[in-house]
Amino acid sequence: MMIRLLRFIWEGEWSAVLNLQNIEAGYGESMVVRQVNLLVKPGQIVCLMGRNGVGKSTLMKSIMGLIKPKSGSIQYHERDITTIPPDQRAKSGIGYVPQGREIFPQLTVEENLLLGLEAATDGRKKLPESLFDTFPVLRDMLYRKGGDLSGGQQQQLAIARALAAGPKLLLLDEPMEGIQPSIVMEIEAIIETIKRRREIAVLLVEQSLEFATSIADYYYVIDRGTIAAEGHAEQLSEDQVRKHLTV
Numbered sequence: 001m002m003i004r005l006l007r008f009i010w011e012g013e014w015s016a017v018l019n020l021q022n023i024e025a026g027y028g029e030s031m032v033v034r035q036v037n038l039l040v041k042p043g044q045i046v047c048l049m050g051r052n053g054v055g056k057s058t059l060m061k062s063i064m065g066l067i068k069p070k071s072g073s074i075q076y077h078e079r080d081i082t083t084i085p086p087d088q089r090a091k092s093g094i095g096y097v098p099q100g101r102e103i104f105p106q107l108t109v110e111e112n113l114l115l116g117l118e119a120a121t122d123g124r125k126k127l128p129e130s131l132f133d134t135f136p137v138l139r140d141m142l143y144r145k146g147g148d149l150s151g152g153q154q155q156q157l158a159i160a161r162a163l164a165a166g167p168k169l170l171l172l173d174e175p176m177e178g179i180q181p182s183i184v185m186e187i188e189a190i191i192e193t194i195k196r197r198r199e200i201a202v203l204l205v206e207q208s209l210e211f212a213t214s215i216a217d218y219y220y221v222i223d224r225g226t227i228a229a230e231g232h233a234e235q236l237s238e239d240q241v242r243k244h245l246t247v
C-alpha cells in the first residue's frame with residue numbers, strides 16, 4: 001500500500017492524463033496484450049514502439065474502448081474509463097487516429113472534419129479557424145472528396161478530424177505508415193507543432209527510431225504483448241533497439 005502511494009506521488013500518477021494498470025486484452029481466447037502499465041502525463045509525447053504484430057494497435061484500441069480489456073484498469077484524468085463506450089471516451093477528450101486513417105472517401109474534406117465535431121468536448125459546432133493554420137492544405141481542399149486526396153493529405157485529414165473536437169489526449173496509430181518520405185516530414189512537423197503547444201498529450205505508435213527519439217518525452221517498447229523497455233527518449237539504447245525492434 002505504501003509503495004503504491006509513493007509510486008502514485010513520485011511517478012506523477014496523480015497528475016497523469018492516461019494511466020493504464022495491468023491491461024490484458026486480445027481477441028476471443030487469444031491474449032495479445034499482457035500486464036501493460038503505461039503513463040502519459042500532461043503535454044507529453046509518449047511513443048509506443050515495437051515490431052509488427054506485437055500488440056500496439058490492440059493496446060490503442062483498448063484505450064479507445066473498441067476492444068474490451070479482459071482485466072486491468074484505464075484511468076483518464078483520474079477517472080476510471082475501463083468500461084465506458086468509445087463515443088463517451090471521445091466526448092471526454094480522447095481523440096483517435098487509427099492505423100490506415102479511416103477517413104470517409106465519399107464525403108468532402110469539410111464533411112469529414114464536421115464529423116469530428118460530434119465528439120467536441122466543449123459543444124462547439126464550428127470548425128476552429130486555428131485548425132487550418134496547422135493544416136493549410138485542407139483549407140484549399142475543403143470541397144474535394146476525401147478519397148481524392150493523396151495518402152499524406154488523407155493522413156492530415158484524419159489527424160485534423162481528431163483535433164477538431166478539441167481533445168486533451170490524442171492517440172496516433174502509425175501516422176507515417178504508407179506515406180511518401182517527403183510527406184512524412186509534413187506529418188512530423190504537425191506532431192512537433194502539437195508538442196510545442198503542450199496543450200494536448202499524445203500517445204504515438206511509431207516505427208522510426210530517429211523520429212521517436214527526437215520527438216518523444218518518454219517511450220515504451222512493446223514485445224510480444226508486454227512492455228519490454230521504457231524510459232526517457234534519450235535513454236533509448238542500441239541494445240534495446242537491437243533486441244526488441246529489429247526484425
Ligand SMILES: Nc1ncnc2c1ncn2[C@@H]1O[C@H](COP(=O)(O)OP(=O)(O)OP(=O)(O)O)[C@@H](O)[C@H]1O
Binds near residue numbers: 027052055058
Ligand atoms: N481483429 C483481430 N482478430 C484476431 N486477431 C487479431 C485482430 N487484430 C489483430 N490481431 C492479432 O493480434 C496480434 C497483434 O496485432 P496488432 O495489430 O495489435 O499489432 P501491432 O503491434 O499493432 O502490429 P502492426 O504494426 O503490424 O499493426 C497479431 O498477432 C494480430 O494477428
